[in-house]
Amino acid sequence: MSLTTEDAQSWEQMWLPLWPLASDDLKAGIYRTARGVARGKRYIEANPHALSNLLVVDVDHEDALMRSLWDRREWLPNAVVENPANGHAHAVWALQEPVTRTEYAARKPLAYAAAVTEGLRRSVDGDAAYSGLITKNPEHESWAASWTSDRLYSLGELAGHLDAAGFMPAPSWRRSRRRQPVGLGRNCAIFETARVWAYREIRHHWGDPEGLRSAIVAHVHELNAGFSEPLPHREALDIAHSIHRWITTCSRMWADGPVVYEATFSTIQAARGRKGGTKSAEKRRAAVQDRARLIVGEEA
Numbered sequence: 001m002s003l004t005t006e007d008a009q010s011w012e013q014m015w016l017p018l019w020p021l022a023s024d025d026l027k028a029g030i031y032r033t034a035r036g037v038a039r040g041k042r043y044i045e046a047n048p049h050a051l052s053n054l055l056v057v058d059v060d061h062e063d064a065l066m067r068s069l070w071d072r073r074e075w076l077p078n079a080v081v082e083n084p085a086n087g088h089a090h091a092v093w094a095l096q097e098p099v100t101r102t103e104y105a106a107r108k109p110l111a112y113a114a115a116v117t118e119g120l121r122r123s124v125d126g127d128a129a130y131s132g133l134i135t136k137n138p139e140h141e142s143w144a145a146s147w148t149s150d151r152l153y154s155l156g157e158l159a160g161h162l163d164a165a166g167f168m169p170a171p172s173w174r175r176s177r178r179r180q181p182v183g184l185g186r187n188c189a190i191f192e193t194a195r196v197w198a199y200r201e202i203r204h205h206w207g208d209p210e211g212l213r214s215a216i217v218a219h220v221h222e223l224n225a226g227f228s229e230p231l232p233h234r235e236a237l238d239i240a241h242s243i244h245r246w247i248t249t250c251s252r253m254w255a256d257g258p259v260v261y262e263a264t265f266s267t268i269q270a271a272r273g274r275k276g277g278t279k280s281a282e283k284r285r286a287a288v289q290d291r292a293r294l295i296v297g298e299e300a
Contacts, residue, residue: 007147011138014078014094016053020045021134030134042142046092046135049232052184053098055117055158058130062087065146067124075161076149081136084144090135091124096152101187101235103242109155114184116155118169119162131229132183186224186231187239194220195243199253203265206258213244 022038022045023030030043038044046054059067059080068080068091075093082089099113100106121128138145162168198216205212220240224230231239247254253261 007145008139010147010150011079014054014092015044015046016051016098017045017048020048022137023134026134039137039139042137042140043134044137046132047098049235050102050238051098051100052113053095054135055093055095055113055120056130056132056135057091057117057121057124058127059089059091059124060127061125064089064091064124069148071165072123072161075153075158076151078147078149078151079138080146080148081138082144082146083136083142091120091126092135092138093120093158094152096154099155099184101184101238103238103240103245107188107191110184111188112155112159114188115169115173116158116162117183118173118185119159119167122169123162123165123167129228130183131186133229186227187235190220190223190231190236191239191243193223194239195246198243198247202247202253203258203261209244209248212247213240216240216244 017038018035019032020035020038021030022033022041023043024041026043030045033041046056057068061067064087065080065082068077068089077091078094079092080089081092095113099109101110117132120126121130136143138147159168194216197219198212201215201219202212205215217237217240220236220243221233224236230236253264
């Protein structure tokens, strides 16, 4: 299905990458190319590495178009790009304001965007393993592109509709998805895991901020390599630099020095030990009580 002039102009405004990854055959690999050349490829990178303004869900069902449009008049996707051969499609929602993914980005909006994307996925029973990196090019003749809305959404607006429909994930989803995150969740998971690791790594690098930077960079890249589809190298590096910059310029842990750090760490560990001991004692008392009740029952 060919695009109208109006559709092409709409896509031109929504699609931001200037030097995107693109391919006609994913099995043959994806390569960076000029924007004009990429617009003629079957598959293209959905967002530039520093921003996300398109939330894309992979709908691997033969009725993907119907699923993407059903019961959502106020929050229709901007486009549904369908494979005519099997009905599978990518549903695309465009945001009013892009979410920044560089080292200077605030983490909460990024985590919020990841949760909203998960809600959109649940609303169509989309592919949970889809990374959101590469999408079907709606301008290519191989696909049937349905342009269903010209509205640009805020994350809050989409979250409100998803919550009302019962699709928005609970806050605990962020923690439960940390081991196997996809899409924007990869960025959040690496940041959360690496920053906690870095707080403990500080003790090995007092007076050596560059040594701490190198250690954080190495750890972030190690975490990133564990994904089946890692983040781009530049994006992973941005996460490492963001963690390092915050520790060395804003953190009291770094400013107060090793003596205060070790005293604080010891206090925290002792408190955790007491808490664990209390829980163990409670478990032992509960076991004794259960055993007593059992004996009394047997004697009766």
